[in-house]
Amino acid sequence: MDKNIHNALFNSAYGGITVASHLDDRRQTQDGKFPVKIRVTYKRERKYYSTGKKASQKEWDYLPTAKNTKYLQLKKDIKTSFDLIDDVVECLYGNGEFSFDALNIRLSKGTSDTLITAFKAKIESLETEGRVGTKLYYEIAMKSIIAFKGDTIKFSDITPDWLRRYESHMLKEEKAYTTIGMYMRAIRAIINEAKRAGIIKESQYPFGKDKYEIPNGKGRKLALTMQQIKAVVSYSDGSETTERYRDLWFFSYLCNGINFCDMLQLKYSNIVGDEICFFRQKTIRTSKDKNEIQATVTHEMQAIIDRWGNPDKLPDSFIFPYLQGDETPMQAKKIIADVVKRVNKKMKNIAKAIDIVGFSTYTARHSYATVLKRSGANIAYISESLGHTDLKTTENYLASFEKEERKKNAALLTNFDNQ
Numbered sequence: 116m117d118k119n120i121h122n123a124l125f126n127s128a129y130g131g132i133t134v135a136s137h138l139d140d141r142r143q144t145q146d147g148k149f150p151v152k153i154r155v156t157y158k159r160e161r162k163y164y165s166t167g168k169k170a171s172q173k174e175w176d177y178l179p180t181a182k183n184t185k186y187l188q189l190k191k192d193i194k195t196s197f198d199l200i201d202d203v204v205e206c207l208y209g210n211g212e213f214s215f216d217a218l219n220i221r222l223s224k225g226t227s228d229t230l231i232t233a234f235k236a237k238i239e240s241l242e243t244e245g246r247v248g249t250k251l252y253y254e255i256a257m258k259s260i261i262a263f264k265g266d267t268i269k270f271s272d273i274t275p276d277w278l279r280r281y282e283s284h285m286l287k288e289e290k291a292y293t294t295i296g297m298y299m300r301a302i303r304a305i306i307n308e309a310k311r312a313g314i315i316k317e318s319q320y321p322f323g324k325d326k327y328e329i330p331n332g333k334g335r336k337l338a339l340t341m342q343q344i345k346a347v348v349s350y351s352d353g354s355e356t357t358e359r360y361r362d363l364w365f366f367s368y369l370c371n372g373i374n375f376c377d378m379l380q381l382k383y384s385n386i387v388g389d390e391i392c393f394f395r396q397k398t399i400r401t402s403k404d405k406n407e408i409q410a411t412v413t414h415e416m417q418a419i420i421d422r423w424g425n426p427d428k429l430p431d432s433f434i435f436p437y438l439q440g441d442e443t444p445m446q447a448k449k450i451i452a453d454v455v456k457r458v459n460k461k462m463k464n465i466a467k468a469i470d471i472v473g474f475s476t477y478t479a480r481h482s483y484a485t486v487l488k489r490s491g492a493n494i495a496y497i498s499e500s501l502g503h504t505d506l507k508t509t510e511n512y513l514a515s516f517e518k519e520e521r522k523k524n525a526a527l528l529t530n531f532d533n534q
Contacts, residue, residue: 124136124179124190124197127201129205129213130208131158132204132208132213133156133157134197135154135156136151136154136166136197139151139163148171149170149172149175150166150168150169151166151168153166153196153200155215155218160215162215162240164200166197167196168189174186199222200222203221203222204218206221207312210313212311212313214308215240216237216308217308217311219233219239220308220312221313222236229267230272230273230302231261231267233309234305235257237253237304238250238254241253245444247445247447247448248376256297256298256302257301259285259298260298263284264281270306270315271319273306273321275321275327277321278299278322278327279327282295282299285298296330296331299327299330303329306321306322337474338484338486339471339474339478339482344368344482344486346469347361347469348361348362352468356461360457361465362419363375363378363419364462366378366420369413370391370410370416371500372479372500373410375458375476376397376451377393377395377396378435379433379450379451380396381434382432383425383429383431386412386434389412390409391409393410394407394502395502408502409500424436438450438451455476462474462475462478463475483501484497484501484509484512485513487500494506494509494513
């Protein structure tokens with residue numbers, strides 16, 4: 116470990132982690148100065164922590180050699196903030212437990228060791244990273260927890276019994292087990308970071324066998340047959356809107372079951388030769404290996420692009436004209452959610468018209484995988500085309516559809532009236 120004072124004022128390094136005082140010149144205050152922050156860098160990711168102090172560029176350059184009482188006090192205050200963060204980083208690194216979440220939780224313990232404080236630190240971190248969807252998920256979970264027991268819940272309060280009471284509370288509110296599982300996994304993620312940060316002991320950990328086990332709420336997954344898909348894509352009520360949303364759904368199905376979030380962010384630069392190449396936004400941040408997905412541009416896909424695509428076919432233009440590219444992550448999230456909502460409403464109407472069970476944008480992905488499986492495609496190929504990181508994920512994904520197929524086929528064995 117190396118620690119010294121130089122033009123950055125204070126600086127430390129622990130393996131691949133660096134801690135440095137930093138004059139944040141991205142935003143100037145009204146008095147012409149800049150905030151002084153402590154910057155932590157890990158795996159090329161940077162986080163900034165406020166010191167509550169500010170300085171002009173001239174003052175910042177002067178600080179390392181300053182002897183004036185005023186600037187000596189400023190330097191001392193910055194050093195106090197630096198040491199607070201530096202000590203936590205050193206401790207986490209020494210225990211092999213460093214992560215930004217663990218750092219945020221350990222720092223928040225200085226004022227409060229409550230669950231909600233940790234949630235807020237997590238949400239702030241997600242916002243900084245631009246992970247809008249996950250941020251909203253944690254915000255909703257946090258609001259539910261506050262509605263249950265307020266905002267002063269200590270980590271020591273989170274016991275298996277507390278979690279069971281919270282589950283009962285959500286059931287009384289008619290929450291589905293899928294929702295309950297999501298909220299509980301958010302709590303578990305926060306608790307895991309608290310354990311790594313040393314805020315709770317292993318003996319206090321409330322999850323696992325013989326403690327509290329998170330319920331697996333399985334959402335209803337529907338996969339259409341080839342005949343049903345043909346009926347969907349052939350349907351028209353004469354409305355251009357119906358045909359546009361129907362075709363977007365069909366494009367999702369043909370493009371390896373791409374989800375709408377990824378599909379609406381496709382640009383013409385993603386088309387390489389006769390293939391569309393893209394990464395799943397859902398896993399690009401969390402997977403060590405970044406697996407690019409390739410989908411062949413079929414004649415049907417090209418026809419959909421020609422009919423509904425952005426006429427400006429510059430490489431940086433979105434294929435489908437819903438996003439402009441200058442939206443904030445939150446604005447982009449809302450635009451995509453609105454398109455999905457409208458497509459789902461239209462697909463529900465189509466399902467009713469052709470007399471099949473209602474389905475959604477997700478059904479395109481489910482149907483893509485299942486049609487390939489039932490056609491004899493290799494599981495490894497299906498896994499790769501879906502962007503799954505391992506075969507087990509794909510096998511589990513397909514299992515729910517095949518169970519429904521087995522039930523349907525078993526019923527045929529005693530369908531005497533139609534023989």
